[in-house]
Amino acid sequence: MAVTKILSKNMRIDRLIRYVQNPDKTDDAVFTYFRNCDPKDAAQRWHETKVFYNKTEGIQAFHIIQSFAPGEITPELAHELGIRFIHEHLPEYEVVLGTHVDKGHIHNHIAFNSVNAKTGMKYHSTAESYYQQIRKISDRLCREHGLSVVMETGGKGISYAEWKLHKAGVLTLRELFDQDVEECLSQAMDLGQFYALMEDHGYTVKHHSNYPSFIPDGYTHPYRIKRKGKAWTEDDIERFIDRAMSDPTFEVIMPKVQKAFVPYGKLHGFRALYVSWMYVLGIIGQGKRTQYPWVNYKELKRFEQYKAQATFLDRNHIDTAEQLQAKMDEIHGAMDTLTKSRIIWNSKRKRHKDLYEALATVEHLQEVPELYAQGVAGIEEDYKRYLEVKQKLTDVDLEVLRAERNEVYEKVASINTQLRDCRKELRLCEQIQEDSPKIRQAMSEEVELEESYELEEPSYEPEETL
Numbered sequence: 001m002a003v004t005k006i007l008s009k010n011m012r013i014d015r016l017i018r019y020v021q022n023p024d025k026t027d028d029a030v031f032t033y034f035r036n037c038d039p040k041d042a043a044q045r046w047h048e049t050k051v052f053y054n055k056t057e058g059i060q061a062f063h064i065i066q067s068f069a070p071g072e073i074t075p076e077l078a079h080e081l082g083i084r085f086i087h088e089h090l091p092e093y094e095v096v097l098g099t100h101v102d103k104g105h106i107h108n109h110i111a112f113n114s115v116n117a118k119t120g121m122k123y124h125s126t127a128e129s130y131y132q133q134i135r136k137i138s139d140r141l142c143r144e145h146g147l148s149v150v151m152e153t154g155g156k157g158i159s160y161a162e163w164k165l166h167k168a169g170v171l172t173l174r175e176l177f178d179q180d181v182e183e184c185l186s187q188a189m190d191l192g193q194f195y196a197l198m199e200d201h202g203y204t205v206k207h208h209s210n211y212p213s214f215i216p217d218g219y220t221h222p223y224r225i226k227r228k229g230k231a232w233t234e235d236d237i238e239r240f241i242d243r244a245m246s247d248p249t250f251e252v253i254m255p256k257v258q259k260a261f262v263p264y265g266k267l268h269g270f271r272a273l274y275v276s277w278m279y280v281l282g283i284i285g286q287g288k289r290t291q292y293p294w295v296n297y298k299e300l301k302r303f304e305q306y307k308a309q310a311t312f313l314d315r316n317h318i319d320t321a322e323q324l325q326a327k328m329d330e331i332h333g334a335m336d337t338l339t340k341s342r343i344i345w346n347s348k349r350k351r352h353k354d355l356y357e358a359l360a361t362v363e364h365l366q367e368v369p370e371l372y373a374q375g376v377a378g379i380e381e382d383y384k385r386y387l388e389v390k391q392k393l394t395d396v397d398l399e400v401l402r403a404e405r406n407e408v409y410e411k412v413a414s415i416n417t418q419l420r421d422c423r424k425e426l427r428l429c430e431q432i433q434e435d436s437p438k439i440r441q442a443m444s445e446e447v448e449l450e451e452s453y454e455l456e457e458p459s460y461e462p463e464e465t466l
Contacts, residue, residue, distance in 0.1 A: 003065075003066075003067045003068075004064065004065065004066050004067075004130075004134055004135055004138045005064070005065045006062060006063070006064045006065075006125050006130060006134055007062065007063045007064075007065070007187055008059045008061075008062055008063075008114075008125060009059065009060055009061040009062065009063050009111075009187075010058075010059060010060055011060070011061075012060075013043045013046050013047065013060055013061055013113075014043040016061055016063065016111050017042050017043055017096050017111060019098075019109070019186075020032075020063075020096050020097070020098040020109045020110075020111045021039070021096060021098045022098065022100075024102065025098065025100040025101070025102045026098045026099060026100060026101065027075070027101055031075055031078075031079045031098065031099035031100075031101060032096070032097065032098050032099075033079070033082070033083050033086070033095075033096075033097040034095070034096055034097075035086055035087075035090070035091075035093070035094065035095040035097075036092070036093065036094045036095065036117050037094040037095075037096070042094070042096055045094060046061070046094050046113040046115075049094060049113055049115050049117050050113070050114075050115050052120075053115055053120035055114075055115050055120065055122060058114070058122070059114045059122075060114055061111055061112060061113060061114055062111070062112055062114060062123055062125060063109065063110070063111050063187075064108075064109075064110040064111075064112075064134065065107060065108070065109060065110075065183075066078075066081070066082060066085065066107060066108040066110065066138055067105055067106075067107035067108075068105060068106050068107065068147070069105065070104045070105045072147060073106055073145075073147060074106075075099055075101045075106055077145060078099050078106045078107075078108060079097075079099040079108070081108070081138075081141045081142070081145070082097045082099060082108035082110060083097065084141055085108075085110070085137055085138060085141060086110060086112075088137050089133055089134065089137055090110075090112050092116050092117055092118040092119065093112040093113055093116055093117060093123070094112060094113040094117050095110060095111070095112040095113075096110075096111045096112070097109070097110050173216060173223075174223065176216075177203075177214065177216060177223045180198070180201045180203070181198075181214075181225055183197075183201075184197040184198050184201065185237075185240060185241065188241055190238070190241060190413040190414075190416055190417050191234060191237055191238050191241065191413070191416055192409050192410075192412045192413030192416055193409060193410070193413045194237060194241065195212075195409075196405075196406075196409040198214055199356075199357075199360040200360055200363050200364060201364065202216060202217035202360075202361075202364035202365075203215060203216055203217070204217075206222060210233045210234060210235075211224055211231050211232070211233055212224070212225075212233075212234060212237075217361075217364060217365075225237065238420065242420075269318075269319030269320050270313050270318055270319055270320070270324070270432065270436060271310070271313050271314055271318070271319055272319075273436060273439055273440060305431065305435075306435075306439075308428060309428055309431060309432050309435065312425065312428045312429075312432075313432070321433075324429060324432060324433065327425075327429060328426065328429045328430075331422050331425055331426050331429070332426075334418075334422055335419060335422045335423075335426075338415050338418055338419050338422070339419070341415055342412060342415045342416070342419070345408055345411045345412050345415065346412060348408055349408045349409075349412065352404070352405075352408075354392075355392075355393070355396065355401060356401075356405050356408075358389045358392045358393055359393065359398065359401055359402060359405060361385070361386075361389045362386065362389055362390055362393065362398075365382060365385070365386040365389075368382050368383050368386045369383065369386065371383075
C-alpha cells in the first residue's frame with residue numbers, strides 16, 4: 001500500500017534538495033532522479049525560474065512523500081513508480097526525487113518547484129487535487145504492479161486510528177507517534193508551526209507543564225517526545241528545530257582552519273579588546289597562536305563564543321559599556337512589544353479555538369468518507385464524528401478559515417522566533433558584560449607573560465659580563 005502526503009515548504013530550497021537526495025538515505029545517490037534541472041545546480045535553476053516569472057514570494061516548493069508498506073516493494077520498483085508519478089503529474093515542473101531506503105519502509109521524497117517552469121503558473125494544492133491527481137495516480141500505479149491500495153480487514157471491524165496504524169506499517173502506537181513527530185519536526189520552522197502540524201495529524205496537544213504531551217485521536221493515553229530516554233521540553237523542541245541540540249559554544253571542537261571575524265576600520269573599546277584577545281588566541285591572523293604557548297586551553301575552546309560576541313559588537317557598532325547598556329534596553333523594549341503582540345494573537349486563537357479544532361479534525365479524518373464508502377468495517381463511529389464536525393463548518397468558508405488559522409499560527413510562530421532571537425542577543429550582551437573584564441585582565445597578564453618570555457634569555461647576560 002502506498003501512503004501519500006503533500007506538504008508546502010517555505011524553507012531554503014537547497015536544504016530541501018539536499019535532504020531529498022541525501023546519499024546516506026538513497027544508497028549513495030543511486031536512487032535519485034532529476035527532471036527539468038541538473039543535479040549540480042538544481043537549487044539555482046529553481047531560483048532562476050522564480051525570478052524569471054517574478055514569483056519569488058510565498059510557498060517556495062512542495063514535498064510529496066510516497067511511502068510503501070514494509071516488505072511489499074523493492075527499492076528499484078519504488079524508484080520506478082516515483083519516476084512514473086513525476087512524468088504523469090509534474091511533467092513541466094523542476095523536480096528532484098530521492099527514494100529513501102535507510103528505514104524499514106521504503107519511501108519516495110518528491111520535491112518540486114512551486115512555479116511551473118514552462119507556464120510560470122504556481123502549483124496549488126487542494127483536497128480535490130490530492131484525491132483526483134496525487135492519490136489517484138499513486139493508487140493506479142500500485143494496482144498495476146500488484147501492490148495493495150485498500151486495507152484488508154479480514155472481516156474484523158477496526159477504528160480509523162487502528163487503520164492508520166496498519167496503513168503506516170508500524171507495530172505500535174508509540175512507533176506511529178514517533179514517526180509523526182519526526183515528520184512534523186522536519187517540516188516545522190518553529191514551535192508554533194510544529195504544534196499546528198501535530199494537530200493536523202490528529203493529536204490533541206496538552207501544555208499542562210513544560211513537557212508537552214500529545215494524545216492520538218481515538219485514544220486517551222498521552223505521549224511525550226523522548227530521545228535517548230529523556231523527555232523533551234518545549235525548549236528541547238525549539239533547539240532541535242533550530243538545528244542545535246545544545247549550546248555550540250561549549251560543545252564545538254576548534255577546527256584547524258577558522259573563518260575569522262574580520263573587523264573593519266579603526267576599532268576602540270570593546271571591539272578593539274575582543275579583536276586583540278582573538279589575535280592572542282589565534283582565532284584571527286595566521287599561525288599567531290603558536291607564539292603564545294601559555295594561553296589557557298580552556299579559553300581556546302571558547303573561541304566560538306568570543307567570535308560571536310565580537311561579531312555582535314561589530315554589527316551593532318558597540319564600543320562602550322554605555323552603548324552596550326543602551327542596546328540591552330532596546331532589546332528589552334522590543335521584547336515587551338513582541339510579548340504584547342503575541343498576547344493579542346493568542347487571544348484571537350483562543351476565540352476561534354473551536355473552529356480551528358473542527359478544521360483540524362476534518363483534515364485528520366479526510367480519508368474516512370472514502371473508507372466508509374468502500375465498506376471498511378468498524379469505521380462507522382469515525383464517519384459519524386466526521387459528519388458531526390463537518391456540520392459545525394457548514395456555514396464556514398474552509399479556505400478562509402484555513403488561511404486565517406495559518407496566519408494566526410504563523411504570526412505566533414514568527415513572534416516566538418523574534419523573541420528567541422532577542423533572548424539570544426540579550427544573552428550575548430550579558431556574556432559580554434561578564435567576559436569583557438576577564439578578557440581585559442587576561443590581556444594584561446598575557447602581555448606580562450609575553451614580555452618575560454621574550455626577556456628570559458637575555459636576562460642572564462648582565463651576570464656573564466660581570
